[in-house]
Amino acid sequence: MAVVQQWVREAGLTLHPDKTQIVDSRDQSFAFLGYVFRGRFRFPRAKSQQKFMDRVRELTPRTSGDSLEDIVKQLNQMMRGWFHYFRHCFWNVYGDYDSWLRSRLRRILLKRHRTNPDRQPRTCRWPNRYFSELGLYSLVQAHAQFVQTIENYQVESRMRENRTYGSAGGGVS
16 A cells, blocks of 8 residues: 555545545445446446436426427436446446336326327336337437447457468468
């Protein structure tokens, strides 16, 4: 800890004595910059999750007079920004947010379309496909695309490393 304090002092920074701690992340989790680190996993911090949910609640009141397209457009902006910051989280986090968000939108639709002559459940009246056709940003799909991009980049960089330039003897002259 003394080495870190000296390095920080030389850099012209200060450490907060109550907030600074050294932990073994394999045994104990710690919070840093909106994330919670547990072993090799990263999750959004509880405070970050609460801010996300409060913002969604603010954008999706049941009595909103805005069209669903406008609400989805506002949600998409907010969700893109949130995902770009928290895209390094463990993959199973995003499904819960997506389903909760769609249930909020279904509640708005239920308030607007109260009659249900066929007595269908909400998920049959407005399936997930309905929201994707509406253009709702999906955190699960965004994460899958992000991971695929990383994997493609890693394959390409490995291919570049494995290429050999020229031939070792026996080349055509």
